[in-house]
Amino acid sequence: MDLTILYRGPLASCDYDCPYCPFAKRRDSPGQLRADRAALERFAAWASRPTDDRLSVLFTPWGEGLVRSWYRRTLTELSHLPHLRRVAIQTNLSCRTDWLADADPEKLALWCTYHPGQTPYDRFLTKARELARLGIRFSVGVVGLDEHLEPARRLRAELPAHVYLWINAAEGHTYTDEEAARWTDLDPLFPYSRHPHRSAGLPCRTGESVISVDGAGTVRRCHFVPAELGNLYDGSYRRALAPRECPLAVCDCHIGYVHLETLPLYDVFAGGVLERVPAPAPTPAISLSPTGST
Numbered sequence: 608m609d610l611t612i613l614y615r616g617p618l619a620s621c622d623y624d625c626p627y628c629p630f631a632k633r634r635d636s637p638g639q640l641r642a643d644r645a646a647l648e649r650f651a652a653w654a655s656r657p658t659d660d661r662l663s664v665l666f667t668p669w670g671e672g673l674v675r676s677w678y679r680r681t682l683t684e685l686s687h688l689p690h691l692r693r694v695a696i697q698t699n700l701s702c703r704t705d706w707l708a709d710a711d712p713e714k715l716a717l718w719c720t721y722h723p724g725q726t727p728y729d730r731f732l733t734k735a736r737e738l739a740r741l742g743i744r745f746s747v748g749v750v751g752l753d754e755h756l757e758p759a760r761r762l763r764a765e766l767p768a769h770v771y772l773w774i775n776a777a778e779g780h781t782y783t784d785e786e787a788a789r790w791t792d793l794d795p796l797f798p799y800s801r802h803p804h805r806s807a808g809l810p811c812r813t814g815e816s817v818i819s820v821d822g823a824g825t826v827r828r829c830h831f832v833p834a835e836l837g838n839l840y841d842g843s844y845r846r847a848l849a850p851r852e853c854p855l856a857v858c859d860c861h862i863g864y865v866h867l868e869t870l871p872l873y874d875v876f877a878g879g880v881l882e883r884v885p886a887p888a889p890t891p892a893i894s895l896s897p898t899g900s901t
Contacts, residue, residue, distance in 0.1 A: 613820070615668060620633045633670060678696065683710045699719070718881070721759075751782070751800075760793065806856070809867060810852055815849055815851060825838060825839075832853075832854060
């Protein structure tokens with residue numbers, strides 16, 4: 608079977624201090640870091656076992672994973688497994704990039720976010736260009752706040768043309784049509800992010816072909832629905848895999864609503880769902896109702 612796993616271990620520390628992020632500048636104790644490393648190594652061992660399943664893995668840490676050697680090593684090792692279709696991670700790209708030379712660029716990908724004010728623009732752009740030179744699949748994104756508009760425009764002008772620049776609607780922010788149009792000029796897919804999507808009772812791939820796994824191996828359908836489906840390591844989750852409707856009123860995060868069957872995003876991002884890379888290019892801007900329904 609084809610199975611996509613969203614892994615989020617106990618790591619919560621980040622080297623950035625973004626005012627819109629509740630996990631900014633957290634510090635994990637040495638004990639917490641050891642626990643995160645052990646949890647990740649356990650997951651990597653499970654993912655590396657011989658299997659007929661075809662796996663895709665997206666690491667979505669609360670903190671920044673790639674400044675930790677065990678995340679860099681795990682991504683590199685998983686990228687060489689024959690049954691791994693894709694391994695990707697969300698990152699602020701503050702880490703060095705030389706380790707990527709040992710990874711399989713056909714399988715490893717990065718979902719990068721640029722945070723103006725947290726790192727010099729030229730440093731981030733240099734690293735993004737290095738990813739392109741190494742042949743790594745990646746996307747780059749910015750949170751859609753007014754003060755980020757000019758840096759985002761500069762990024763779009765200076766990034767390689769094939770690199771998708773996505774814009775995330777800022778949490779709790781309401782956009783006028785004029786404001787939304789400015790962001791849509793940069794990211795034709797911004798209308799999908801602008802409003803939460805009605806999801807209650809709608810079919811979703813999570814819980815069937817997509818699961819969320821935490822550091823203890825507890826399996827849930829996604830990061831946003833707390834009900835447990837079983838455990839990864841004893842195999843009990845497999846009995847629970849089945850088509851499911853979403854129990855939540857709305858879904859407002861890309862790593863959630865991208866899996867809604869009522870949205871065309873598996874076609875829009877064909878071959879690049881995990882790393883948020885459209886194929887072959889963003890679709891034209893669409894008009895969505897205030898609730899995000901087409």
